[in-house]
Amino acid sequence: MSAAGAIALSSVVVLVSAKPKVRLIKVVAKKFEFVPGEIHLKQGETVTLQFTAPEVPMGFNLADFNLRADIVPGKVVSLELTPDKTGTFTFLCDVFCGTGHEEMSGTLIVT
Numbered sequence: 001m002s003a004a005g006a007i008a009l010s011s012v013v014v015l016v017s018a019k020p021k022v023r024l025i026k027v028v029a030k031k032f033e034f035v036p037g038e039i040h041l042k043q044g045e046t047v048t049l050q051f052t053a054p055e056v057p058m059g060f061n062l063a064d065f066n067l068r069a070d071i072v073p074g075k076v077v078s079l080e081l082t083p084d085k086t087g088t089f090t091f092l093c094d095v096f097c098g099t100g101h102e103e104m105s106g107t108l109i110v111t
C-alpha cells in the first residue's frame with residue numbers, strides 16, 4: 001500500500017472510533033409481555049430500541065413520543081429515541097396478539 005493510502009485509511013479509522021456510541025436496547029415482544037418490561041433512559045440520551053417478536057406479530061406503541069412499529073417474527077425492527085422530557089410513560093402492544101393482548105404493556109422511565 002502507498003503511504004497516501006495508509007494515511008487515508010488511518011484517518012477513516014479515527015473518524016469511525018470518534019463517532020458517539022448509541023446505546024442499543026434489545027426488547028423482546030413475547031406473549032404477553034415486553035422483556036424488559038421497564039426501560040430506563042436519561043433525558044437527551046439517544047438510544048436504539050431493537051425489537052424482535054419470536055412468536056406472533058406484535059406492535060410497539062409509545063404514544064407520548066409518537067413512536068410505533070410493527071414487530072414481525074423473523075425480523076428485527078429498530079427505532080431511535082431521544083427522550084426530550086422526563087417522566088414515566090407507558091408503551092403498549094397495539095397489534096392483537098391473543099388472550100393477554102389487552103394487558104401487554106411496559107414502562108419507560110426517563111430521568
Ligand SMILES: [Cu+2]
Nearest residue numbers: 093095097101
Ligand atoms: Cu398484542
